[in-house]
Amino acid sequence: MGNPSGPPFDPDDPDRERRERDTEHIPRIDPDDGPGHGDDPSLSDDPTFGDDGPGYAGEGRSGRAWIRDPEAGYQPPQFSEDELAGLRVEDVPRRVLPLDDEPSSLTARYLFPTERYRGEWKRHWIHLSTPIIIGVAATFVLGYLSGFLAGRNVGALTTVAVLLWFAVMAWVAWRVADWWYDRFILTNKRVMVVNGIVTRKVAMMPLARVTDMKYEQTPAGRALNYGTFVLESAGQDQALREIKNLPNPNELYLRVVEEMYEPQAVEARLTKQAEEAAEDGA
Structure with a gap:
């Protein structure tokens, strides 16, 4: 008996098998219940949930859609060279600037052997705006005053x-x-602020304890490319919370967030860059 809501059943219809395959129900389960995440026997009996697929329909843990092949099961998506061309570093503007390979001598003394250095930043030059303005104003005012007093033969006041x-x-x-000795330092384990000339101060926060992070930019900060970072921690007492006048805040934000959530990707990218640099130097 044909389907009353659809076209009549025709055994000789060449498209019948394709329509049945396209309308076949695809099971969806929790990604964490796939192979390697559970022992549900109902999944092991399904031939489409084997070693050839991710263990579930829909999107994988990476967020990419998997393709169901009637014969091979679920397969990862395939991309052509043209589709991948737009993702290559040389074809798009870099959002993250390259890092120095080694920390400065000022920073190296505060790193322990097993952590990996990710970068260090001095505060934006706007941090020096107040002393620079005072210095310029003092030069003009006291210079004029010295000349005025010298003309009056008041040697003591001129001195x-x-x-x-x-x-x-x-x-x-x-x-x-x-300002020169004040550094914001990022490693794969923590963030640090080191400052002081006579009295050195070292404040740090483990990345694992950072529960929230944001940066703020005033209109002047957006024009001159600097901002204030605010770090929230799970603990009550925080060694550092607000770091003002950091340069390139968007770049720095991306670096810290990537280090917090995708440390393997950072390591893979840096390893690839080191290999390419070694090949170029060979």
Whole structure:
């Protein structure tokens, strides 16, 4: 008896087998219940859930769709060279800049042997805006004052003005040196902030304890490409939470997030880059 809601049954219809195959029910189960994730005997009896497929219909754990082949079972999708061309690094703008291979001597002393260095960043030059403005203003004001006092033959006050200018310049130099030694460091285990010239301060947070991370950019930060990072931890007492005036915040955000969620991908990419560099140098 034919289906009253569809076309009449025709045993000689050449498209009948294709329509039945296209409308065949495809089971969907939890990805975690696939092969290697459980001992459900109902799956082992299904020939489509064998070694040739991922163990379930739909999308794999990587988020890509699997293709059901009536003869070979479920197969991973196949991509042509043209489809993959747009994903190659040389064909698209780089969102993550290359890293230095080795940490600086300033950073290396704070790394233990088994962790892998991912990068270090000085704060954006905007961090020096206040001392630079003060230094420039002091130069103009005290320079004019020294000339004015020298014309009045007031040698003692002129000397005071010059000494005051030297004091301001020394403070500016101190702030610039402090900026130079202030580093934000990322490894595969933790994030660190190291600062201080006379009194060194080292604050760190394990990546495993970071529960939330965001960065904020003011209009000036968007124009000059800097931002403030805010790290949330599972613990109450945090060694570091807010890091201001970090350069390239989007790039840095991608690096930290990738290190938190896809450490194997980072390691594979860096290994491939090292191999390509070795081949180019050979």
